[in-house]
Amino acid sequence: MNIQLNGQPKEVADNITITALLESMELYGRRIAVEVNEELVTRSQFGSHQLKENDVIEIVQAIGGG
C-alpha cells in the first residue's frame, strides 16, 4: 500500500505497524516523534498502531534552532 512519509510517497507492506516502519528505516529507538494524519502517536502505541492506505506520516526530530 502507499503512504506519504515526510512529504514523499512510499510503498510499504499492508497494515505495517509504526514500529516495523521505523525498524525498516533504522530509526526505531532513536529520539524521534511520529504523527499520523496530523495526530501525535505516542511511543507506547508504535507497536500496535497499524498504518492504512494513504496515511500521512511525519517523523520528526530535534535540530538546532533559535
Place this chain on the structure above:
Amino acid sequence: MTDKLTIAGKQYNSRLLVGTGKYKDMDETQQAIETSGAEIITIAVRRTNMGQDANAANILDILPPDKYTILPNTAGCYDVKTAVRTLKLARELLDGHNLCKLEVLGDEKTLFPDVMQTLKAAEELVKDGFDIMVYTNDDPIMAREFEQMGCVAVMPLAAPIGSGLGIRNKLNIMTIVENANVPVLVDAGVGTASDAAQAMELGCDGVLMNTAIAAAQKPVMMASAMKKAIQAGREAYLAGRMPAKRFASASSPVDGLFFS
C-alpha cells in the same frame, strides 16, 4: 550571590538562554553553548532527513537533556494548528517535558509575532498542560494578557528576529517589566554585548538570543562576552544606577583645597 532565575518552579543560575541554530557545525554549537553558560537552550522540530547517516550526531546527543533544559520552539509556524502540533511532537520527543517556547509568526519579512494567533495557541496549550514561554511584541497590554492566561514567562522582542538591532523600545520593555508577575525575557533582536547588558539593566529577568552569538565572527568568544554582559547588566540593575544629571558633580572634595 543567590540571585536565581525561576521559571515554572525550576531555578536557574544563568539568565542567558541561547538558541542552537545557524552554527557552522555541531562542534562550534557545543563550544559556544558551553561557553555561554546557558542552562536553557532552544531547539527546533523538523522532519527527520531520511537520507542521512543514521549515526550522524543529533543536537540532543551533543547537548543532552539531562544537562540542559531543552526549550523546543515553534519557529516557522504561522498558525495555531501547526504551533500546537509542533509542541505536542516536541513533548513526545522530550519524554513529556512541558516547558516550551511558543512563537506564532505573522510575516516572513519581519518575523513579527501574530499576537492574535499566539493568544489562541497559548490558550489551547496552557489548557493542555504546557508551560509556555511566549514570544510576543514589546506591547505591555499583550504581555499582561499572556500572563493572565497562564504563560510562565513573557518574552518580548527587542527587535526583529536575527536583526541585531538592539532594543528598539526601551520604555515599553521597562513598562512590561514593571507590570509583570512572571519572568520577562528579551527574546530576539540583540546584536552585541551592550544590548544584552541593557536588557538586564532595564530589569529583564533574562535574555534569549541565537544569531548574536552564532553570526559573530568568533561565536565562542561572543558567547563568553554575552555571558559577562548578562551578569554585568543584572548586577548593575540590582545595584541601582545613579541618577543621570545634566551637569557635572565633582568626584573629589572641594573642602581642603590648599590654594584659593
